[in-house]
Amino acid sequence: MNQDIRHELSSLTNRRRAFLLPAALIVLTLIAAGFYVLHWSSSDGKSDAKAHKNGYKNDAPVVVSVETADKADFPVYLNGLGTVTALRTVIVRPRVDGELVKVAFNEGQLVKEGDLLAEIDPRPFQIQLQQAEGQLLRDEALLKNAQVDYDRYLTLLQQDSISAQQTVTQEAQVKQYRGIVEMDKAQVNNAKLQLDYARLTAPISGLAGLRQIDQGNIVHANDTKGLVVITQLQPISVVFTLPEDRVQQVVQRWRSNEPVRVEAYDRSGKIKLADGKLLALDNQIDPSSGTLKLKAQFDNNERTLFANQFVNIKMHLDTLPDVTQVSSAAISHDTQGAFVYVVNQAKTVQLRRVTLGPTEGDKVAVLKDLAANDIVVVEGIDRLREGSQVDIAQKDGLAVAADPDVQAKAEGKSAKKDRRP
Template sequence: MSLPLQDAPPRRKTFVWIIASLALLGMGVGYYWQSAKPVPNPAKGKSYKEVETPVAVAVASATQADFDVYLQGLGTVTALRSVLVKPRVDGELVRVVFTEGQYVQAGELLAEIDPRPFQIQLQQAEGQLMRDQALLKNAQLDQSRYQTLLAQDAIAAQQAASQAAQAKQYQGIVAMDQAQVNSAKLQLSYTKLTAPIAGQVGLRQIDQGNIVHANDSLGLVVISQLQPISVVFTLPEDQVQPVLQRLRKHQDIRIEAYDRAGKTLLAQGQLAAIDNQIDPATGTLKLKAQFANTDLSLFANQFVNIKMHLDTLPNAIHIATAAIQHDAAGAFVYVVQADKIVAQRRVDLGPTEGDKVVVQNNLAVGELAIIAGADRVTVGKAVDIAERDGKAIAAAKPARPLRDRSRVVPRSDSACVFTKRSVVKMQAFRHRVESLRNDVAYPLLGMRRVEQDGWGSRRHWRSRDFCRLLGRDAHKSFRKNSDSPP
């Protein structure tokens, strides 16, 4: 037989209901907060939620091959010979026969100055020479007659001597006249401007029709010999000795010329000469290299990067320079082992060429050195290889995350399911909730025991709001043992 329910006064029931709701809500929040804290792992002493994500890194393999050793310097291309063609006489530039930029041979005509004034001067000199030659010839004939008369004792010896001196005088005048003729011919030849060397003609500095002078500093045009061509570059004084050792052994030293960016090879040549003194201001030594320049890739005054091939190291182990790290103890690299655990290796470095450096110890062929992401790795920790030898590696499928059993998972039915990480913890919590429900909540709500195992109330429908705290079967118990819905 069921006992009738005793309802509390409306105001009291409403107030009690609010207090009970706040109390139960506080207990639920407190439990959720407590259960959200990570549970220590007995094996590692860390929280299950503290899942360490491996750091993504890029690696490069250590390789073994012959390694070329180079010395590098900055150089300027200089023409093997360069000549400024200038007029040697004054006059009008009446003809220009060369084309800007063309190649000319030695002695080839470039331009011509008006020759008429110099032709006239030559004619005058030649006329003077002819007159003096006639006087000389007459003086020589008189001298011959005087010698005959002197032999016959017909004239005085003084007359014969005077005639001989006069003949000598005319000989000197004729010689001077001949020099004037030669000078006039030379001046006339200067009216034709020819190429003193073979090479490439530059831009014309004077146009046809202008009056040119022998003292003009601008000149007519510049001719540069570009085949072959030379490059003057410098090396620090502490790098000079290896070069001198090669030269003493009469070994050719290969020189490579690169563009300003240092990426495009322009020409290859040989070391031609070195200077005899070091510049005290810069501590460098000048060297000259010579290039055939058959394709005309080098121009005078061009800036180039020079690489001097000094030696070849056979079977040297080398890695990317980006893998090298430094600290107070020296150089080291981070190596990714087979199990993807990071290890630190102290290394001794050898020569460097471009983005490669020789490693002399503590690194084997094929080992992976970290070249990107080294600032985020920890020795002894695992890493994730995202790039290897410049090739991206597809990311591995992420491991399925551990199910977080510290929260309530609602289901489609009206029941509320509690899922705990620990069965013991779940049972203890349920026991606490049931005790609070039976001893505190229900009495405050004005509910009394109807049967031995049930409670009832006209407000049983509100219990569904707290089902997550009261247990999965609370609302069922209310529904079964209540008199009727409100």
């Protein structure tokens, strides 16, 4: 029995040894790994501290894009929103009843004043004209005969051959026929006018719209929709608005008696459509919007403006002569105002406060504290601080070759990282 107990104890000891040996190996491995990591972290910390102690930073220079401040005349514009308004728009309607026998224009065609657009069956009006002319001929003959009798009565009256009453009666007859002849002439003119109305001509020069009535239809003088709408496009006007706080500037410019240049752009504000000039200012400010209406006129030779089209307006107000200007991307703001980062010869940046003027497009006029040919940062600003070292990737939109020293430092740091386990 004792032998069995010893055997069981021996088996239990062997199993414990088999379990404890791998566990001990795992613990030793973890301790060694922790020591290794702590050793390298301590080395890197000492290196960074040493680097700061020696007066330089371990961080690589900030990669930025820069541009050169320019000095030139700077145009000042006022921007507004406007709607293209035709100077004249006419609905061509028939003025007589009849069958539309001819349509002489194409939809979207540019027509001139007096051009034939359509024709109504003229035969009924020709017949009316013939009747009126025949009536006129008959009554003119009666008038002529009455006049001859009146002249003869005057002669007989002088000879005391007839009574004065007969002469007076004949005179009244002559006047009556003269009145009838005048009425007949009016009827002839009216018949000619009705016949002329059978030809529908363009009352103005402009662009014909879509046809509203097709050939073969019976048209009436009281048709409201008409045959076609003609819109004058050359010249054309734009009604736009400006805020009331700009009114005095506009009025002063308007009183100079020099043409005020106005430019029209598409809805996006990127494509220029036409050039024009300021035509008029409204006499009151809209109290609901606080804006003043203005009207500009455009020759529209290229027909790029259409009635009721929405456009962006830029009105040239003034020109600042010989002023420093940079891209708006170079301008940053904080609680103290606007500033730029200027790059010096050592490729470090200086934060410089500036006084800004008007903005036009992506350019800003800088009125103070920035000179022409100063190098300002336009990209990478958010990573900069006063005195930051920079690496210029682009200058004035062109790529710049990498600095060999900066590239070597960056490659050395990358290689050091690669050597770490």
